[in-house]
Amino acid sequence: MIIDAHAHLVAPDSLYAYRANLLADGGYHGGKAKVSDDDLTAAAANNIATMDGVGTDVQLISPRPYHQGHSMRPARLVHDWISANNDVIARTVELHPTRFAGVAGLPITPGNPVSDAFDELHRTVEDLGFVGVTVNPDPSEGTATGPAMDDRYWFPLYGKLVELDVPMQIHSAGCYSGRETYSEHFVTEESIAILSMLRGNVFEHFPTLRVMISHGGGSVPYQLGRWQAEQLHPLLGGGPEATPFEEKLKHFYFDTVLHYPLALELLLKTVGPEQTLFGTERPGSGSTTNPATGAPFDDLKPVIEAMDFLSADARTAIFEGNARKVFPRLKL
Amino acid sequence: MIIDAHAHLVAPDSLYAYRANLLADGGYHGGKAKVSDDDLTAAAANNIATMDGVGTDVQLISPRPYHQGHSMRPARLVHDWISANNDVIARTVELHPTRFAGVAGLPITPGNPVSDAFDELHRTVEDLGFVGVTVNPDPSEGTATGPAMDDRYWFPLYGKLVELDVPMQIHSAGCYSGRETYSEHFVTEESIAILSMLRGNVFEHFPTLRVMISHGGGSVPYQLGRWQAEQLHPLLGGGPEATPFEEKLKHFYFDTVLHYPLALELLLKTVGPEQTLFGTERPGSGSTTNPATGAPFDDLKPVIEAMDFLSADARTAIFEGNARKVFPRLKL
Amino acid sequence: MIIDAHAHLVAPDSLYAYRANLLADGGYHGGKAKVSDDDLTAAAANNIATMDGVGTDVQLISPRPYHQGHSMRPARLVHDWISANNDVIARTVELHPTRFAGVAGLPITPGNPVSDAFDELHRTVEDLGFVGVTVNPDPSEGTATGPAMDDRYWFPLYGKLVELDVPMQIHSAGCYSGRETYSEHFVTEESIAILSMLRGNVFEHFPTLRVMISHGGGSVPYQLGRWQAEQLHPLLGGGPEATPFEEKLKHFYFDTVLHYPLALELLLKTVGPEQTLFGTERPGSGSTTNPATGAPFDDLKPVIEAMDFLSADARTAIFEGNARKVFPRLKL
Amino acid sequence: MIIDAHAHLVAPDSLYAYRANLLADGGYHGGKAKVSDDDLTAAAANNIATMDGVGTDVQLISPRPYHQGHSMRPARLVHDWISANNDVIARTVELHPTRFAGVAGLPITPGNPVSDAFDELHRTVEDLGFVGVTVNPDPSEGTATGPAMDDRYWFPLYGKLVELDVPMQIHSAGCYSGRETYSEHFVTEESIAILSMLRGNVFEHFPTLRVMISHGGGSVPYQLGRWQAEQLHPLLGGGPEATPFEEKLKHFYFDTVLHYPLALELLLKTVGPEQTLFGTERPGSGSTTNPATGAPFDDLKPVIEAMDFLSADARTAIFEGNARKVFPRLKL
């Protein structure tokens, strides 16, 4: 079975028109998103076709990240909006229960406690059967002001995830600094998430917390040597007795959303197939034809199948086994 | 000849005590750094020994980046401090004129025009014989508020560098967001610099501008596929007729400061040996022993020599030729 | 002919999904709104039916006010978004050229000169044939920080409108103070616009400027006595020789968007039928059934026809003549 | 008996010089206002003459609103200043106990809990015999940043007023936004107070709270149809089953401070004579001659007496009965 562990909701315009309306009226109109069954059925069918085209059996779908809007004001708009996304995901799963499973967005908002998202966390996981959550490590969406992920701010969330036996996918949302696009910010924030969680020894407090980093880990596998050296450097607070960085890195899982085969190879050789989950973010920014191959950049299954340094078991783990391990609530 | 294109000043405590004093007195005491000849001679000799130990003939040395302090207030402290660094570099070069060449720090400060740094640029290049400059793309040092490098803010600097035929090395300095260490911020800012300059088509305005990105290009070579795909994606402002990302990337030069051989290999295979300059940042954060090899992480010469996919010419270009091309004022 | 001088665009979800996307991606995706011909044709037909239902021949349509979003950041999003609205209005007019005329939204944004909107003003009036513009007197959308409409800030706009012989309709947009809904803020801002323009003697500088105040003038006709008295009060900067307030008020035109007959009567008796234009904002917040009448609150034609203190000429002026006088570019 | 339920303190310069001094010295001088008995006696006699001139028997007097200065910093200046006003009111009442009763100002200040005003509330009502309080719904005086009156912030005050059986008069104070005069802001804030208290269902929590809105209710009676329609509109969070707006509006009392007879008529026909209290704000901004009548704008008794749609009982209720009902502590 081919499980794509990193995919997003395909939704009709009516969902996004609802977001525009929330922003325009400041939440005054109240009410819910009005996504018709017809529109949603069409959107889901479209997605199934996309999956079939590349041989994906199951997608774990979360809200479209750059549309999460965690920094919208007032914060209750974020709650309404994220819930609306999760609702449409739930309906999509219901339409195709053998092809989709839900990964919930969480209404974590700047300046408010992370526990504000717990009602939605319980609702999605316990009531709606979602199998994971996606967490934006920068709810401020580009102001460089919030707490990094080793800050005590986040600990109640980690505890709750451990309690529910649910993994979190790290994926930032929008970026309004004017310096990076949201897509570039994804990479930045994935790197910061890994490095800050290791720097702050989060896994000493939550040894069973499971974290999947999107897009092959940002810059970290590529810059591995830098962090290996600093970890051991006596002038930088390290030392030869320190746990090697590459060992600490095993606390994380990584998806394969790297549209460049050389990079994907580096990832797999660096963190190992046992820490890597097949993911494509398809349809998404990679869904355009690579002139060099004639295939879409995000058609990664053949890329992985062509890697002969991987054993058959390794491939199975990547395509299916690791997803089952990380997302035990997935019952397909 | 082995030219290390990315190295930093080794200076005695008295230089840094001067910085502490500037910060303490707000510049009121006036005066200059007091770095004695004896102390400097000892520090330089130490560095020469470090170079000899790994077979480096020449180092291009710039101020120690995390110590540049571009966000210090008031801005004139930055001017005093950067000049003091450049002065000590000039004295170091004078002590060993066949072993060092200077790469100048620039006093670019948040909220002030980039032209405030031109006096120091002229002084170092024209009076003191420096062969390049190092530019911090984030003088705000972590507040995510300044203009990215495609902003018109930077254009006068680019024009001046072209006029002086001097390259710039991209290297951020401190980081006070509380989210990243300065070292992690290096990687973030290198990525932003590449992506923003390409997004903003800076090289259409300055086709002969030469830019060397530190630390192997941050995250960009690793995340190449993402940017290739977006460049061609019609829904993301791109299209099939767009110049391929990998081609645009040839506008940059990269150093080899990647302490992880697999990453260095990916870099060389991605941007090509003709765009890569030997650099080690040694002594620096990589100057600790890699338990896997018994050698320092930043002893990169044998790593490159061991890469059999590189031709002899490619190696020479990396070790010497590219540096001479990028830094034509280097006359050693 | 019955001309409804205050009506808004009826547009499909795809237009508002575009807004949501602009906000999410910060403008990075570029591109235009994707409103299909089919969707637009359906929306327009729906609106025609609504007009036919209450006997309206022609509507002057502007962007839906609370959706204008003048305070969105960065400001270029406002330009993209307002233009998209005006484009859809132009397409709607093209579909039914005898039933609609366009009133343009303007991308006036907080902290930027009003002249930033002139390109769009020229485009809509001169290229697309719009007959008026709608102006938000509070582009900051509820922060109480921008210049009131007697401030020199606005004068270039007034000059341009006079030059183009185009009226402006005063209508605020969103409100994010948390104290008022956007709808309540409409009333507040209409009142401030009238009072500040008279306080600042704007019409001494622009005697031929034509201004239509929405919703029957906010609170001003009702609070008339207060302003009459203050105008004449020596301790409040006034005096018996001052121009009476009710006379100064004749500089403005008012629409009839008051869903309460007693209020509409007060308006007409206070400012006179010669200053009043038929307007309904239908379909809009008044499009619900008034249990007392069984008709929609915004079906105002019978209300006016029932007012026996109005002469036939007065009625004709209200329904058609005044609109032709205020909007001379209207050629239907 | 003619009771003017909306009138303000007439005080000598020495009271206001005290305010100037407080502001100048930041409260450092300490001490109390120095209002001499002679000056106060003269001021009060002047006011009695003004009342006699228009046939008013009793005035309920509160601090002059635009002089309340709730946004002065530091907040203790507000306490000193409001107490000084209340003291002078108490002395005025003592001079003419059959002609005046006190309505207390409250030192509610931005950013501080409303309970900071409770000491002064108790002092004025219980020790000094005041019969009501005046509340500024915008202590920030024009920054649009404070909580609207449905916010939990205000609930302790409402509870205390219910407990003391004391009504509150809504009347804003200064306005420093640069967009409105304080007098224009009165109207804005009265409207916001009504609409926010109804939106937030304050009277469900405090069914016996009595609130008198100044100046005939701001814009609300005039814009009644707008709020009726929105209340019933399914797309705006309403519906046909909602309590009609005009019914909810009966929770408020209104004064007659509308210097325009048509408007006063609209008020009385809209909210009913049983919800309306005679009030003139005389002497105040209406105390200038209306050229159309030769009488002062604020001489409202003959205006009301001339309204033949009012029964004799209705008139008595307006002039006296309603005031006794709303202000039960008034014992004259």
Next chain:
Amino acid sequence: MIIDAHAHLVAPDSLYAYRANLLADGGYHGGKAKVSDDDLTAAAANNIATMDGVGTDVQLISPRPYHQGHSMRPARLVHDWISANNDVIARTVELHPTRFAGVAGLPITPGNPVSDAFDELHRTVEDLGFVGVTVNPDPSEGTATGPAMDDRYWFPLYGKLVELDVPMQIHSAGCYSGRETYSEHFVTEESIAILSMLRGNVFEHFPTLRVMISHGGGSVPYQLGRWQAEQLHPLLGGGPEATPFEEKLKHFYFDTVLHYPLALELLLKTVGPEQTLFGTERPGSGSTTNPATGAPFDDLKPVIEAMDFLSADARTAIFEGNARKVFPRLKL
């Protein structure tokens, strides 16, 4: 003749009530202060009696400093208010032309150019015959944010004063930091004014500028040794060749407003009688009885007369001659 070079306006309550009104209404009422001739005549007579009681012939009177309010917002209030003060000073001088001369307040406001005060400067000096100006070195009134007096900000004022041959008296106004009273801030700001003007070498640019420092020079004469030493200290930017501090200090004039004889003696021995002007600030904070002497603290004439280290000429210079030299426009 005994000339008191540091005295302030004695004005009736009506002037300060005007300030309170300006602050309350934000300047909307317009109009002027209403200070009646009777009240002013009484206030002036009172002051003459105070002068006669201690043998003062002439007072140079300026606005009461702590009441200047330079940080009031919006800035036009400061203009109205300072002008009102200067007007009352002019009227007082007119009442007693042989006993008073005017020293003008200037409407210098935070964030605005110093030239905003030039109209008032010309009006008071050229039209109204004022003989000097009083300048608040901290128009921000306690926020520690404005430019010190060596900043180029102030240079246009210095040029204008030199051009008009008018001296300036340094005297701060209010203080709202919550750390100092306004009176304590006077001392702080006098010290900063002296030290910053000398540090910045203002007198090299304006050698004929005449500056009188209030209250005996703040802390500077007492702390003289500190500044003498720093001026000569090579590690503090000084050196043995520097102009001695005590010599540079001769650029300033000082008044005698020190209510402590030992301090006054130190002043006179430190800066010399030729730099010292008789001043008492009477009536003011020193106008209370010193239990040790039975005389008011601010009755300084006998104190100076009792100093036997002063020659008769020195005394005459202090009491009269220096004032004539510093204020040449004084023609009494």
Next chain:
Amino acid sequence: MIIDAHAHLVAPDSLYAYRANLLADGGYHGGKAKVSDDDLTAAAANNIATMDGVGTDVQLISPRPYHQGHSMRPARLVHDWISANNDVIARTVELHPTRFAGVAGLPITPGNPVSDAFDELHRTVEDLGFVGVTVNPDPSEGTATGPAMDDRYWFPLYGKLVELDVPMQIHSAGCYSGRETYSEHFVTEESIAILSMLRGNVFEHFPTLRVMISHGGGSVPYQLGRWQAEQLHPLLGGGPEATPFEEKLKHFYFDTVLHYPLALELLLKTVGPEQTLFGTERPGSGSTTNPATGAPFDDLKPVIEAMDFLSADARTAIFEGNARKVFPRLKL
């Protein structure tokens, strides 16, 4: 025995280079200052020689004030840095236990509770044997925003000092307002400290708190008459029954760090020899030759010895006895 109660650490460059590094790396490197024994021994020997040269037996040494950096961000840098200073002081005392005693710096930082410094207070006094603490009354270092020393903010510190029987020396640190140098700010803050503690009656709550004001009390002894008069002035919150200011001033101790003999004489005559401690701040800003005497400005012993108005007992108290009284933990 001659005890110099106000002296500062003499430390090698390596200590200050550590501070520069802390600021540069944001504390990320961790680690401790690296001050070698050789360097420290040399620095201490140098200081002993300086003491011997002027006959000082014992110095109480605290961190160099302008280098304390209380406003550094993040606050933990201040903790690291102040501890490093105290450590070097402890090592210096250990080198010359008969010549030095420690006065501890405290890591009090803006916006954080004063109790954050208690760990370091206990460590230095109880573990390391320090005899006093130095307190910066303006940890914000020049922003005029923190609480003055009569604010409840400081009370836990006062309580702790009383409990430990340890005095505090008032001495500000840096100043970054751009208006004053740090050295000028010393004087400002000493004055504010005295005046605010007396205004707020701190000694009524902590009658046994012992406070030594640096630099002869800032401006207060010189401006004594001003505060005497205000204390007794009924219009300024005072009165004839108030405790005389000069009596309240006896709550403080003063050092003799006034490099101007006339000023030192004024101090001693004003506060009395029983409140004065010999102090020189040598080596410091006064360590340059006074051309008038040929001796260093800070060689104050002969100055005091030459004052014939002092009795022998008074001199002994100043040189030794008062120090023993104020610093009872001093056991030399």
